[in-house]
Amino acid sequence: MPTSPQTPARELPGVRNLLLTEVDPPPLREAQTAAMNRRWAEAVEANPALFDGPTVVCAGVSWKDPETLLLTWYRATYRLFLLRQDPEHGLPVPSLFVSVAQPTDDGRLLVGRGASSTSHPGAWQLPGGTMEPAGTGVALDTACLLRHAARELAEEVGHVVAPEDLELWTVTRGHNGSVGVHFRAPARPADALTEQYARLVADEVARGRTPELDRIAFIRSHAELEELGGTCANVLPVLAARHAVSMSS
Numbered sequence: 001m002p003t004s005p006q007t008p009a010r011e012l013p014g015v016r017n018l019l020l021t022e023v024d025p026p027p028l029r030e031a032q033t034a035a036m037n038r039r040w041a042e043a044v045e046a047n048p049a050l051f052d053g054p055t056v057v058c059a060g061v062s063w064k065d066p067e068t069l070l071l072t073w074y075r076a077t078y079r080l081f082l083l084r085q086d087p088e089h090g091l092p093v094p095s096l097f098v099s100v101a102q103p104t105d106d107g108r109l110l111v112g113r114g115a116s117s118t119s120h121p122g123a124w125q126l127p128g129g130t131m132e133p134a135g136t137g138v139a140l141d142t143a144c145l146l147r148h149a150a151r152e153l154a155e156e157v158g159h160v161v162a163p164e165d166l167e168l169w170t171v172t173r174g175h176n177g178s179v180g181v182h183f184r185a186p187a188r189p190a191d192a193l194t195e196q197y198a199r200l201v202a203d204e205v206a207r208g209r210t211p212e213l214d215r216i217a218f219i220r221s222h223a224e225l226e227e228l229g230g231t232c233a234n235v236l237p238v239l240a241a242r243h244a245v246s247m248s249s
Contacts, residue, residue, distance in 0.1 A: 009174035009235040011242070016067035016168070018181065020140045023059050025074040035089040040079035049117040049210075052077045056131040056140065058094040058179045069171060071096065071179060073140060075133045084176050094177035098149040099128025099235075101169050101182060101243060102159065104190040108220050109243045112156060112213030113230065124225065125233035126182070127156040127213070142168075149183045156212045158200030159193055161185045170242060174234040182239060190218050220244060 028036070044050050057080065059072040073096055083091045102110040112127055114120045129152045134144060146163035154160045169184035197216050204211045219225050221244040222237050 009172050009180075009238045011238060012061075012069060012171045012173060014067060015069045015171045017069070018142050018145070018168070018171075019064055019068055019070045020142075021070065021072050022140065023072045023074050025057070025076060026059075029089070032083060032086075032089040032091070035086045036079055036083050039082040039086065043082060047117070050078070050119075052079050054133050055081075056096045056133050058096040058177070061173065061177075061179060073131075078130075092176045094179060095130050096179050096181070097128060097130045098145050098152065099126035099180060099182050099239075100149050100153045100161075100166065101126060101184045101239065102153065102157070102193065103184070103187045103243070103247075104193065104218055105187045106190065107247045108190060108218035109240065110157065110190075110193055111217055111219055111225070111228075111236065111240075113215040113217075113228075115210050115212055115214040117210045118212055120233065123231045123233050124217075124228055125236055126239060127153045128180075128182075145181050146183065149181075153185065156200075157193065157216065158196035159185075159188065170239070172235045172238055178234075180235050182235075220247065 040052065055076055055078050056073050057076045059074050062070045064070045081093050081095065083089060084093050104110065110127070111124050114123045114125060116122070128149060131140070131145065131148060134140060143163070146166055149166060150161050150163040166183040166185055169182045172180040172182065174180060194216070201211045217228055219228070219240060222240045225232065225236065225240045
């Protein structure tokens with residue numbers, strides 16, 4: 001069955017609105033910087049496809065009011081996440097990521113398995129990815145999250161949805177304190193989604209690129225997730241359970 005060995009994820013219930021505020025990144029000690037760079041060099045040697053691009057780190061989570069979640073964040077690059085693994089110089093470094101719950105018209109949920117070139121090879125997950133900051137001085141807001149989520153769905157599954165057609169579904173807190181903002185797309189036939197994914201894979205292979213998801217599947221519940229085998233993203237069991245409840249209500 002899929003395993004999720006990290007600290008169990010949990011939902012942050014009742015979120016209806018998001019407010020995002022940028023803060024300055026915390027300073028790193030010289031030893032932390034050296035440890036980070038050493039680990040990054042080792043990671044790239046093991047997986048040359050890794051790219052140290054810009055990313056968003058979640059600095060804090062609090063409630064502005066009973067329905068509005070305040071997320072503070074700062075700019076970094078992906079190598080900072082490797083400090084999570086350092087026993088001496090480690091930092092939690094919570095990520096901020098988005099995903100899309102894509103239901104089918106017969107009540108199932110699309111999940112994908114990360115390709116070997118990704119940061120979570122072989123792990124089942126919803127289409128999505130870690131947030132990237134906009135340009136210097138450009139605010140990060142819910143509209144940015146919606147656009148990023150829609151882009152990830154198109155890039156990973158081949159299904160194009162307008163950002164305004166996505167709705168905020170739930171927010172989770174997972175391993176390392178990472179925050180996931182999960183949107184829900186309008187239901188589509190499973191056959192149509194499968195055909196779109198197949199066209200995407202064929203196009204990526206023809207261009208000499210590796211698709212981000214090497215397989216997709218459709219599940220109704222956590223029990224069906226377990227039947228897929230392998231590992232899964234830390235938050236996926238929580239989201240699969242939420243989907244099952246929403247389909248039964």
